[in-house]
Amino acid sequence: MLDVLVQPFHYAFMQRAFVAALAVGVLCATMGTYVILRRLSFIGDGIAHASFAGIVIAYLRDANFYIGAGIVAVLTAVGIGFVHRRGRISLDTTIGVLFTGMFALGVYLMSQQRSYAVDLQSFLFGDILAVQAQDLWLILGLSVIVGIAVVALFRGLLYTTFDPIVAQASGIASPAYEYTLLVMLALTIVVSLQAVGIVLVAALLVTPAAAAYQLTARFAPMMAMAALFGAASTVGGLYLSYYVRASSGATIVLLATILFFVALAAKRLRRLTAPAS
Amino acid sequence: MIDYAVVAGDLSVRYEDFTALSGATLTARYGEALGIVGPNGSGKSTLLKCIAGLLLPTSGELRVLGSRPRKLPPGTIAYVPQVEAVDWSFPATVWDVVAMGRFVGLRLWERFGERDRTAVRDALEVVNMRDLAGRHIAHLSGGQQQRAFVARAIAQEPKLLLLDEPTTGVDAATEEALRRIVRQLVARGLPVLMATHDLDRVDEWFDRLVVLDRRVLAMGTPGEVVESGAYSAIREHTHTHGHLRHDHAAHAAHAAHPEIRT
Numbered sequence: 001m002l003d004v005l006v007q008p009f010h011y012a013f014m015q016r017a018f019v020a021a022l023a024v025g026v027l028c029a030t031m032g033t034y035v036i037l038r039r040l041s042f043i044g045d046g047i048a049h050a051s052f053a054g055i056v057i058a059y060l061r062d063a064n065f066y067i068g069a070g071i072v073a074v075l076t077a078v079g080i081g082f083v084h085r086r087g088r089i090s091l092d093t094t095i096g097v098l099f100t101g102m103f104a105l106g107v108y109l110m111s112q113q114r115s116y117a118v119d120l121q122s123f124l125f126g127d128i129l130a131v132q133a134q135d136l137w138l139i140l141g142l143s144v145i146v147g148i149a150v151v152a153l154f155r156g157l158l159y160t161t162f163d164p165i166v167a168q169a170s171g172i173a174s175p176a177y178e179y180t181l182l183v184m185l186a187l188t189i190v191v192s193l194q195a196v197g198i199v200l201v202a203a204l205l206v207t208p209a210a211a212a213y214q215l216t217a218r219f220a221p222m223m224a225m226a227a228l229f230g231a232a233s234t235v236g237g238l239y240l241s242y243y244v245r246a247s248s249g250a251t252i253v254l255l256a257t258i259l260f261f262v263a264l265a266a267k268r269l270r271r272l273t274a275p276a277s
Numbered sequence: 278m279i280d281y282a283v284v285a286g287d288l289s290v291r292y293e294d295f296t297a298l299s300g301a302t303l304t305a306r307y308g309e310a311l312g313i314v315g316p317n318g319s320g321k322s323t324l325l326k327c328i329a330g331l332l333l334p335t336s337g338e339l340r341v342l343g344s345r346p347r348k349l350p351p352g353t354i355a356y357v358p359q360v361e362a363v364d365w366s367f368p369a370t371v372w373d374v375v376a377m378g379r380f381v382g383l384r385l386w387e388r389f390g391e392r393d394r395t396a397v398r399d400a401l402e403v404v405n406m407r408d409l410a411g412r413h414i415a416h417l418s419g420g421q422q423q424r425a426f427v428a429r430a431i432a433q434e435p436k437l438l439l440l441d442e443p444t445t446g447v448d449a450a451t452e453e454a455l456r457r458i459v460r461q462l463v464a465r466g467l468p469v470l471m472a473t474h475d476l477d478r479v480d481e482w483f484d485r486l487v488v489l490d491r492r493v494l495a496m497g498t499p500g501e502v503v504e505s506g507a508y509s510a511i512r513e514h515t516h517t518h519g520h521l522r523h524d525h526a527a528h529a530a531h532a533a534h535p536e537i538r539t
Binding site: 172 | 329331350351353355356357358362363364367369370374377378380383385389413415426429435
């Protein structure tokens, strides 16, 4: 049994993949708590697709794709916040316009190349086994930055998530918190692209936090439980994909989905067995 | 010379093709409860949001505690909105919500300490909800939700309290509990401004009244305002049409009581 658990770690690329999976799982699920409670599920999808333009630009300029994706993701996130607030346009419309526009820019730039050696599928569906040491340090660095921001801004983010208008009236800068959260979200998405890809990253943001939401009635435990589910999904999914020889990104998301339905069933069961009050 | 907590002069708020507030001039004193009465859509919430710094007036002057609302130190104003303004399925207990009132006074790395916990406990005591501290907010009645919001405002220890229609949809017992809380806070010297379209017992709630229908129709003590005629016009139209014609109320008020500003 132990051998089964340890076997994947014989390979350096698997060791890197597990560390990256753990960081991505915890980070996405933690930020996912805000995504769920602020009803921003669509934004994860939006920023991930928009970052495709950055990936292509980075490829064309022979730069690190994390940097290209990061710059475009942050600009898109801030742009979404700005157009939504100043243009008085609904958030989902703003996201829809900006993300499709940026994704189209990526496809356009790609189509201008006579030949390209980039495997498009690896960006769309992720390839965590291809994480290099340099990528890993970047993932860990960005994870630490976002993690520190989550801790430092915990109370302000909590208040502005629950009641942004009253928080602002009391003197807490709700718009500043909103922009900061969008930037944190953009960085989280960029960190996760290699693991699960553009198409599936939204699932890592939403599903573990949604599962935790079924099981607890308080914010901090929800965040902690979401992080646990996120880590279980990414690390467990990577293990599974190793043994069943399937796409790691897809397996991770499928495991997260199963965890969500288990949590949903547990909630129903708890209601059925709870004594009538 | 009277020192005013709020001074609004010729205050107007216009949206693209809609005037929410037109040339409103009013004052609120320290240690008084000022009732802002008027039918739905009369600009009561708009006025409170301007005072809270949530809205910028299109024109006019507004001084709150001697300053512009957005220049005030954090934590100065506590605003209690209508209860439907938030998602009550949010993962939080009553304690968690009331504790949010303390957040504005804490620095980023500062711990939520014993002083904060005492303030939360005291605020829960004022609204008589200490035994509900651990209850999830989704399991509260409308009146309890309203009292939790008031407790959060009290826990903030503000210098000015703004209440937006706190008695809407609550039962008579909760309404009386809220009235007592307001009078208790006013007795401690806190200025309280409260919007309401509930016109019963205004003299037991408020020291002074402003009758609003996008502009100020009358202002004074409840007795003065009742005598002015603006109040009865509001009352009649609130009960029949839900809205008031300016000319009717202003004329009635001025004719009956010319020294009252209309």
